[in-house]
Amino acid sequence: xxxxxxxxxxxxxxxxxxxxxxxxxxxxxxxxxxxxxxxxxxxxxxxxxxxxxxxxxxxxxxxxxxxxxxxxxxxxxxxxxxxxxxxxxxxxxxxxxxxxxxxxxxxxxxxxxxxxx
Amino acid sequence: xxxxxxxxxxxxxxxxxxxxxxxxxxxxxxxxxxxxxxxxxxxxxxxxxxxxxxxxxxxxxxxxxxxxxxxxxxxxxxxxxxxxxxxxxxxxxxxxxxxxxxxxxxxxxxxxxxxxxxx
Numbered sequence: 001x002x003x004x005x006x007x008x009x010x011x012x013x014x015x016x017x018x019x020x021x022x023x024x025x026x027x028x029x030x031x032x033x034x035x036x037x038x039x040x041x042x043x044x045x046x047x048x049x050x051x052x053x054x055x056x057x058x059x060x061x062x063x064x065x066x067x068x069x070x071x072x073x074x075x076x077x078x079x080x081x082x083x084x085x086x087x088x089x090x091x092x093x094x095x096x097x098x099x100x101x102x103x104x105x106x107x108x109x110x111x112x113x114x115x116x117x
Numbered sequence: 118x119x120x121x122x123x124x125x126x127x128x129x130x131x132x133x134x135x136x137x138x139x140x141x142x143x144x145x146x147x148x149x150x151x152x153x154x155x156x157x158x159x160x161x162x163x164x165x166x167x168x169x170x171x172x173x174x175x176x177x178x179x180x181x182x183x184x185x186x187x188x189x190x191x192x193x194x195x196x197x198x199x200x201x202x203x204x205x206x207x208x209x210x211x212x213x214x215x216x217x218x219x220x221x222x223x224x225x226x227x228x229x230x231x232x233x234x235x236x
Contacts, residue, residue, distance in 0.1 A: 034223060043208060044162075044226045091160065095224075104150035104169075104212050106224055108162035 002028050004096050006109030013084055014117055021079045021112045023094030030096035033077040034106065035069060038091040050077050084116045121227035123209055129233040130199055137184075138194045138230045140209030146170075150212040151185065152224065153194045155205040165207070168192065196232075204234045 003026040013019050023033055032051050036044040048064075050056040050071035058064045066088075068080040077096075081088050091113050095106040121142045130136045138153075153165040168176045168185050175183050180200075184193045192211070196203055209227040 041231075043228050046223055046225075049223055093160075093162065095162070105152070105164055105167060108154075111160045 002096075002098065002105075002107040004030075004094065004107045004109040006094055006112050008112060009110055010113045010115075012115045012117065015085050016083055018080055018082045019084055019114060021081075021092055021094075021114075023077045023079070023096070023109050025075045025096045025107070028096075028098050028107075029074040030077075030098065031074075032097045033071060034095045034097075035067075035077075035079050036093045036095065038093060038111075040091075044093060047079075081114065084114070086116045089114055089116045121209055121211060121225050123207075123227035123230050125230045126228070127231045127233070129235055131235050132199060132201060134199055135195065135197045136199055136232065138196075138207050138209075138232065140192045140194070140227055142190050142192065142209070142211045142225075142227075144190065144211065151183075151192045152210045152212070153181075153183070153192075154208045154210055154226075155203075156208065156229075157202075157205040162208075163205075166194065199234050201234050201236060204232060206231050 005024045005026055007022045034049050035047045037047050038044050046059050047062045048056045048058045048069050050069050052071050052074050056069035071077040091111050093111045094109045123140050149170045151168045154162050155165050156162050166176050166178045166181045168183050175185050180197045182195045206229045208229050210224040
């Protein structure tokens with residue numbers, strides 16, 4: 001299988017604090033990990049692409065200093081929402097592509113719901 | 118800009134009926150993958166079916182099949198003998214654009230179709 005685990009699944013924080021979300025590929029090495037944001041009843045919007053050992057590539061309009069992405073190993077990427085504000089409240093989803101035997105398919109985490117009070 | 122259009126925001130069909138979800142996209146690439154993903158109420162993204170653009174034969178996966186028209190840039194999903202568990206949001210996702218540096222591609226998601234199967 002190809003399992004991607006995200007943690008935490010739900011987080012509530014106070015405005016001004018930072019929140020870290022982890023994305024792990026449990027049984028494969030991930031060449032690349034992607035971070036998406038999804039507002040209620042809307043589609044997934046790509047925030048950034050991260051490759052192990054490289055700086056993340058952010059989509060236009062996404063603040064890189066606001067959403068810090070670290071991809072330190074082939075099985076772990078983290079998204080840190082710094083100085084969170086209520087407008088950052090959303091559903092964040094990570095996905096990963098396999099290092100070998102690439103079929104083009106992405107494997108998704110369960111998502112993390114962030115609520116900023 | 119890469120665009121993906123799903124023209125049906127919502128659809129509902131009776132259980133056991135057949136339903137087709139439409140998707141069109143824009144690209145200048147010749148070789149790429151296309152996917153349909155479903156997102157049930159749990160919010161977990163689940164792969165439904167995958168098509169490779171260089172293959173003329175339409176992909177089939179049990180009750181799910183696609184009608185891929187490369188020239189028209191159309192990629193519709195047909196669900197046969199629909200079941201209650203098919204109720205979900207369905208996203209068309211061509212893998213565009215190609216990232217030639219890293220050799221991998223990112224998915225561009227359509228706006229989604231909310232499908233409800235009625236008992």
